[in-house]
Amino acid sequence: MGRNDIVQWRYYHTVWFVMVFGWVTNMMVRAGLSPVLISIIEEFSLDYSQAGLIAAAFFYSYAIMQFPAGFIGDKIGRKSVLVACSFGWAIGCLVTGIAHSFTSLFVYRFLTGIAQGTYFSNDRPIIAFYTPKEKSGFGQGISFIGLGLGVFLGIVLAGIISVRLSWRWVFFLYAVPSFIAALLIFKKIKEPGQVDVTSQTTHGPTDGPKVSFSVIFKDLDLWLIYIAGIAAVYGTWTLVSWAPAMFKEIGIEELSRSSLFASMIGLSAIPGLITSGWLSDKLYRKGKGRKLVLSLDFVLAAVTLCCIGLVISIGVHHLVLMILVFIAGCFLWGVWAPFYSLISEIVPPAVHGSTYGLTNAIHFVGGFTAPWLTGIIKDSTGSFSLACHVAAGFCLVAALLVLSIRPSFRLVREQRITHD
Secondary structure (H helix, E strand, O other), X not given: OOHHHHHOOOHHHXXXXXXXXXXXXXXXXXXXXXXXXXXXXXXXXXXXXXXXXXXXXXHHHHHHHHHHHHHHHHHXXXXXXXXXXXXXXXXXXXXXXXXXXXXXXXXXXXXXXXXXXXXXXXXXXXXXXXXXXXXXXXXXXXXXXXXXXHHHHHHHHHHHHHHHOOHHHHHHHHHHHHHHHHHHHHHHOOOOOOOOHHHOOOOOOOOOOOOOOOHHHHOHHHHHHHHHHHHHHHHHHHHHHHHHHHHHHOOOOOHHHHHHHHOHHXXXXXXXXXXXXXXXXXXXXXXXXXXXXXXXXXXXXXXXXXXXXXXXXXXXXXXXXXXXXXHHHHHHHHOHHHHHHHHHHXXXXXXXXXXXXXXXXXXXXXXXXXXXXXXXXXXXXXXXXXXXXXXXXXXXXXXXXXXXXXXXXXXXXXXXXXXX
């Protein structure tokens, strides 16, 4: 950032701050289940695959809502959708705490996913609209660190709360900041077009070339983006859902300790997103595309996930695993800053919400597959080692897909979509 950006607070900084806080509460509710899965397994007499289904229940509805929510936001405005959804996941969080069976817990998490599933596809277009174009990657990255902070706080605090009170109190207490997020969005966020952004930011005009709405389903480059992102979500939620249990596998029995070590996957989002966004912006200003940063993130994530699988199988000291989880998180989270900047640059603004929504819906095939499939692998092999190697393989495939975005295997800027 330049000196003026540090000295003078601008409206897009307010937008970033509110969206970060919204994501923190969102991810606290989402990740808070991870440390208490063992307690839930014991209370309801479940196996790991059933617990994985509970973790995945959220993602089924979350993925389903992405595209409809983006379409609605494109048509009626994004602020009201954001207020309603943040209030909705606060309610969903509260009722999760009163679940009395496997079925009711599955249903309440499913309903929470419906509410949270409308946030992303309306949040990202607002960030893209208000952030200066030359800070696109940094803005997408800094505003997305709320996910990592929310995962960190969600896992750490859930471990402490569940030990001192019970797992149900995790969800009762996590609902409070979610209600505050709804209020902040209502008070501070203005619908794009209602603010004189020309006096506050330096991004370009919002009108782009006219395209058919159907292009978001037909463009090959977008499908490469859609499919590649599945691997990043899969790898992230393999670790977010099961990292506390991974630490238990290598000998850390105390829930509060395993939760603290596992929470590094969330904290890693801060350096991962900021560094990746800054670097992709720097290359972009030099006429380069964002594919290099994206592909490197995927390859390095694959290498680190393989190392995690290896250290679990040989039973190393827990600090080694903690460091590797943190490094893997840096690369897995780092994917998103250049990813979302790339979408905003190649897709016309008129269909931003729908594109972001469809993108995230497809990406979260990885979200609802990872907890369940990882649980199955654990039940079958008795270890999480193979599951980490599977996630690494997906990341390597994603690196190749990203490099295939036009102009394929060249580092110049990616092409704007101009189809009629």
